[in-house]
Amino acid sequence: MKIAYSGIEGAFAYIAAKRIFPNDELVAFGDFHSAFKAVENDECDYAVLPIENSYAGDVGQVTDLMFQGDLFVNGVYTLNVVQNLLGVNGATLQTIKKVISHPQALEQCAEFLRAHNYESIEAVNTARAARQVAQDADPTVAAIASEETAALYGLQVLAQGINEQQDNSTRFVVLSKNQNQKVCKDCGTFIMMFAVKNEAGALVKVLNRLGEFGYNMVAIHSRPLKSHAWEYYFYIEVEGNSSQKDFEQMVHEIQYRCDKLKIFR
Numbered sequence: 001m002k003i004a005y006s007g008i009e010g011a012f013a014y015i016a017a018k019r020i021f022p023n024d025e026l027v028a029f030g031d032f033h034s035a036f037k038a039v040e041n042d043e044c045d046y047a048v049l050p051i052e053n054s055y056a057g058d059v060g061q062v063t064d065l066m067f068q069g070d071l072f073v074n075g076v077y078t079l080n081v082v083q084n085l086l087g088v089n090g091a092t093l094q095t096i097k098k099v100i101s102h103p104q105a106l107e108q109c110a111e112f113l114r115a116h117n118y119e120s121i122e123a124v125n126t127a128r129a130a131r132q133v134a135q136d137a138d139p140t141v142a143a144i145a146s147e148e149t150a151a152l153y154g155l156q157v158l159a160q161g162i163n164e165q166q167d168n169s170t171r172f173v174v175l176s177k178n179q180n181q182k183v184c185k186d187c188g189t190f191i192m193m194f195a196v197k198n199e200a201g202a203l204v205k206v207l208n209r210l211g212e213f214g215y216n217m218v219a220i221h222s223r224p225l226k227s228h229a230w231e232y233y234f235y236i237e238v239e240g241n242s243s244q245k246d247f248e249q250m251v252h253e254i255q256y257r258c259d260k261l262k263i264f265r
Contacts (some may be wrong), residue, residue: 004035004044010127010149010222013119016079016172017048035085036065039175040133045235047071047083047175053081056104062173065226066264067193068226073176076189083144083163084110086130086155091139093158100129101144102151108143119143149219173264188243189218190265194258195225202257203234215240233260 001024005013017026023054026046026074029035038044049062066073083105084237087096098119106120113120123129125180133143134153142158143149150157187265196202210217219237224230231249242265 001025001045002043004029004038004047005124006035006049008127008131008143010152011125012079012081012146012170013172013173014046015079015129015146015148016050018169019079020048020077020172020174032059032061032065033146035177036037036062036069036071039071039177040069042177045176047072048077048169048172049175051076051173052171052219053104054106054167055165058235060221060223063193063221064226066175067223067233067260067262068174069093069233071175071177072179073173073191074176074178077174078237079172080172081168081170082146082161083126084147084150084157085109085112085142085159085162086133086145086150086153087142088133088137088139090131091142091155091156091158095139096142096158097140099144100132102126102129105129105144105163106131107169108165111158111164112162114144119156127152173189187240189237189239190237190263192238192254192261192263193233194254194261195215195231196257197259199257206254206257207236209253210238211252213240213246215250216255 002018003021003024004024005017006029007013032049035047039047050059051059051062100123102122102125103122105126127149129143130145130149130153216239217236218239221230221235
């Protein structure tokens with residue numbers, strides 16, 4: 001199979017896709033939209049895209065694609081993110097003057113960078129930063145990225161686990177054109193995305209019905225609708241068995257309050 005991801009070899013999306021699909025072909029795309037469309041257009045079988053980071057929050061571009069597009073979620077995979085300082089052969093903590101990485105990675109490692117008085121330089125992603133350091137072969141410049149990325153580009157790990165938040169993780173969705181083809185999943189959860197009707201208390205009534213049917217909402221995000229100014233849709237994650245017999249009744253009662261409703265389970 002062909003698996004789409006956004007970034008280049010060594011990016012965290014690449015690492016997640018490789019762990020989920022270790023024996024399949026990974027295909028890199030320049031952005032989330034291109035990777036998503038590759039599956040819609042039958043160029044790839046699955047797309048692995050990030051939906052949330054425990055440090056930086058939700059990835060709105062991906063949830064927008066899920067809400068507007070025609071793909072189904074067939075799994076949710078959590079990747080623990082450990083940031084490391086990478087340099088070329090001969091580089092040491094003392095030779096480094098500048099550090100290149102994605103802005104979020106730089107922020108996650110800000111205390112380490114300040115302690116060593118390193119200058120921060122932003123890059124598109126961690127893998128591109130590592131590739132640049134390898135190509136330039138400058139012992140005064142380092143990158144922040146994963147150990148897997150260091151191995152790919154022939155870099156040395158100068159310092160391990162330099163991110164302040166040690167439980168840093170990113171959650172990825174596995175998307176395809178087919179429903180209920182489970183690849184991996186967070187057990188006992190499902191995703192709902194909906195835009196409520198312009199009626200008093202519509203959102204509260206939707207959330208109340210979830211609780212009345214015994215489902216527990218564990219996350220909620222709002223995003224602006226692209227087609228209507230100052231109107232929003234909601235992304236929620238729900239704990240509970242979506243196979244129980246009253247699930248369809250719950251969906252029917254919620255649908256009545258919504259202009260659009262999508263459920264991923």
